[in-house]
Amino acid sequence: MKKFAALIKTLDTTNKTSLKVEALTNYFKEAPEKDKVWTIAILSHRRPPRPVNTTLMRNWASELAEIPLWLFEESYHIVGDLAETIALVIPPAEESSEKSLNQFLQEIIELKSRSEEEKKDYLLENWLALNYYERFVFTKLITGSFRIGVSQKLMTRALSRATDIDEDILAYKMMGNWNPSETSFSSLILEENEEDYLSKPYPFYLAYALEGDVEDLGDVSQWSAEHKWDGIRSQVIVRNDELFVWSRGEELVTDKYPEFQEFVGTIPNGTVLDAEILSYPNGQIGTFNDLQTRIGRKNISKNLLKKNPVILKAYDILEWKGKDIRNHPFAERRKILELLYAEVSSEDFPLHLSEKISFQSWAEVAEERERAREEKSEGLMLKRLDSPYLVGRKKGDWWKWKVDPLTVDAVLTYAMRGHGRRSNLFTDYTFGLWDEEKKELVTFAKAYSGLTDAEFRKLDNWIKKNTLERFGPVRSVTPHHVFEIAFEGIAESKRHKSGVATRFPRMVRWRTDKNIHEANTLEELKALIPK
Structure with a gap:
C-alpha cells in the first residue's frame, strides 16, 4: 500500500x-x-x-x-x-x-x-x-470514487515501457470482463491465451471534434460522411455461436439487449461490429431519454421490450470471418459491412445500417448537417476512405461535426460548492425558466462549466452575499443573474419538474445585459423538442 x-x-x-x-x-x-x-x-x-x-x-x-x-x-x-x-x-x-x-x-x-x-x-x-x-x-x-488524472492511454504507455509490449496489444489485453481478484499480472499482460479472446472487444477508435472549416479537410472525394447517432456506442461480437455486447465503457451489457440474440446463427461467427444502440419505439429512432429506460435495468420485462425496443445501427466492421481487419481501409471495411447487411437484413431484424450520405461538395455535406436533428442525430461523422481503424483518440482520419447546440437564457436559482480545486467556491449551479401561468421560475437544468476562473470568483462572492436559504451544501439565491445555457439535445421527461430533460447543459456566457424578466419561458424551451 x-x-x-x-x-x-x-x-x-x-x-x-x-x-x-x-x-x-x-x-x-x-x-x-x-x-x-x-x-x-x-x-x-x-x-x-x-x-x-x-x-x-x-x-x-x-x-x-x-x-x-x-x-x-x-x-x-x-x-x-x-x-x-x-x-x-x-x-x-x-x-x-x-x-x-x-x-x-x-x-x-x-x-x-x-x-x-x-x-x-x-x-x-x-x-x-x-x-x-x-x-x-x-x-x-x-x-469506490477513485478518480485520478490518468487516462487509459497514459497507463498503457507506461505498461509498454515497463514490459516492452506494444501499446495496441496491451490496450486489447486490458479490454474485457476480467476480475482482478482472479487474474494474475502474467496472464493478463505477459502471456498469450487465445481462449481469453473469445468475448474480448477491440479498443474503440474515437474521433475529435472538427477544427476549423470543413473545407480544410481537402478533396471531398476522399471522405465518407454519415450521421452521428445519439445512442450507446458499442461493439457487438458473434464468435463460436455466442453473442457479446460491449459498451464503450468496457461494460458487458449483453443481457440488457435480448433483441440481439437473433444475431446468433444469422450473422457469421467471427464478426465484430462497431455500432450504436438506439431506441426504436413505433418503428422509428427515439431519443436518448427513451434509451435511458433500458439503461441500468436489472430485468428487461416483456412489456419494456415491446414499449421501447432497440436496434443496432452498424457503421463499421472490425473482424470478419475470424480475421482482424482493422488495418484495412475504411472503404473496404464498409463494403464488407454492406454485403453482410444485404445478406441478413429483413423487416424485423434488429440490425440496421448507418447510411452513407451522397455528396459532391462540402457545401452539400454542410446542408445535410443542418438536417441532423430531423434525422434524430447529433450531426455528422466524417471518415477518410483510406483510414484504418486505430486505437483511442487520434487526429486526422475521423472527425465528428456536431450541429450547433440549442440555447436558452435562464436565471440562476441555486448554487453548490464545486469539487477539487473549486471546492472552496460555489461553482455548481441550477437554472430556472419562467412558467408564464404561475409567474414563477421552474428549474430545468444544472451546469458547472463555461465560465472563466475570474467569473466564477466574482459570482461566488455575490452568492455568499445573496443567499436566501441553505439546504445542506446547497444555497438558494436571489433571482438576479441571467446565463445563456447551451445543450446538445432535448426531450420530454416525467422525471423532471420542468417536464423536460436536456443533454449536456453548460453555460455559454453570463448575460449581464439582460434582467431576469428577459429570460426564456418553459414553453419556449418545450418548443425546441423535436416533433
Missing part, C-alpha cells in the same frame, strides 16, 4: 504527462504482481463494490476525530472531497501498516458482507494505522 499511495500522490500532484508516465513505469517494474493487477484495475475503473455507505463513514470519522458531526459536514463542504476530509480530521497514525494493496482490496471485498459493527472496527483500525496520504487512498478505495 505504501508504494501505491506514493504513486497516487505523484500522479495527483503533477500535471506533467512525462512525470506521470515515469512514475507509473517505475511502479509497474517494482510493485508486487498482485498489486500491479489491482493498480491496472483501479485506474481503468474496475473497483470493488462500496462496502460501507458514506453516511456511516462520516459519522465514524467525526466520532474518531472527536468533533461534532455538523463541524465535520461543514469541513467536508469546504474541502469538497470525503476521503481528503477524513484524512485531515482524524488524529495522526499511532502505528504503521505494512499490508499490501492486494491485501487491502481483498479485505475491502470481504467487508461488504460483515456487520455494521465489524465494518466500523475495520475502518477505525486502519485509519489509525496509515499516514495522511495512505489514509486518503484507503478511504478512496472504500468509497
Whole structure:
C-alpha cells in the first residue's frame, strides 16, 4: 500500500504527462504482481463494490476525530472531497501498516458482507494505522470514487515501457470482463491465451471534434460522411455461436439487449461490429431519454421490450470471418459491412445500417448537417476512405461535426460548492425558466462549466452575499443573474419538474445585459423538442 499511495500522490500532484508516465513505469517494474493487477484495475475503473455507505463513514470519522458531526459536514463542504476530509480530521497514525494493496482490496471485498459493527472496527483500525496520504487512498478505495488524472492511454504507455509490449496489444489485453481478484499480472499482460479472446472487444477508435472549416479537410472525394447517432456506442461480437455486447465503457451489457440474440446463427461467427444502440419505439429512432429506460435495468420485462425496443445501427466492421481487419481501409471495411447487411437484413431484424450520405461538395455535406436533428442525430461523422481503424483518440482520419447546440437564457436559482480545486467556491449551479401561468421560475437544468476562473470568483462572492436559504451544501439565491445555457439535445421527461430533460447543459456566457424578466419561458424551451 505504501508504494501505491506514493504513486497516487505523484500522479495527483503533477500535471506533467512525462512525470506521470515515469512514475507509473517505475511502479509497474517494482510493485508486487498482485498489486500491479489491482493498480491496472483501479485506474481503468474496475473497483470493488462500496462496502460501507458514506453516511456511516462520516459519522465514524467525526466520532474518531472527536468533533461534532455538523463541524465535520461543514469541513467536508469546504474541502469538497470525503476521503481528503477524513484524512485531515482524524488524529495522526499511532502505528504503521505494512499490508499490501492486494491485501487491502481483498479485505475491502470481504467487508461488504460483515456487520455494521465489524465494518466500523475495520475502518477505525486502519485509519489509525496509515499516514495522511495512505489514509486518503484507503478511504478512496472504500468509497469506490477513485478518480485520478490518468487516462487509459497514459497507463498503457507506461505498461509498454515497463514490459516492452506494444501499446495496441496491451490496450486489447486490458479490454474485457476480467476480475482482478482472479487474474494474475502474467496472464493478463505477459502471456498469450487465445481462449481469453473469445468475448474480448477491440479498443474503440474515437474521433475529435472538427477544427476549423470543413473545407480544410481537402478533396471531398476522399471522405465518407454519415450521421452521428445519439445512442450507446458499442461493439457487438458473434464468435463460436455466442453473442457479446460491449459498451464503450468496457461494460458487458449483453443481457440488457435480448433483441440481439437473433444475431446468433444469422450473422457469421467471427464478426465484430462497431455500432450504436438506439431506441426504436413505433418503428422509428427515439431519443436518448427513451434509451435511458433500458439503461441500468436489472430485468428487461416483456412489456419494456415491446414499449421501447432497440436496434443496432452498424457503421463499421472490425473482424470478419475470424480475421482482424482493422488495418484495412475504411472503404473496404464498409463494403464488407454492406454485403453482410444485404445478406441478413429483413423487416424485423434488429440490425440496421448507418447510411452513407451522397455528396459532391462540402457545401452539400454542410446542408445535410443542418438536417441532423430531423434525422434524430447529433450531426455528422466524417471518415477518410483510406483510414484504418486505430486505437483511442487520434487526429486526422475521423472527425465528428456536431450541429450547433440549442440555447436558452435562464436565471440562476441555486448554487453548490464545486469539487477539487473549486471546492472552496460555489461553482455548481441550477437554472430556472419562467412558467408564464404561475409567474414563477421552474428549474430545468444544472451546469458547472463555461465560465472563466475570474467569473466564477466574482459570482461566488455575490452568492455568499445573496443567499436566501441553505439546504445542506446547497444555497438558494436571489433571482438576479441571467446565463445563456447551451445543450446538445432535448426531450420530454416525467422525471423532471420542468417536464423536460436536456443533454449536456453548460453555460455559454453570463448575460449581464439582460434582467431576469428577459429570460426564456418553459414553453419556449418545450418548443425546441423535436416533433
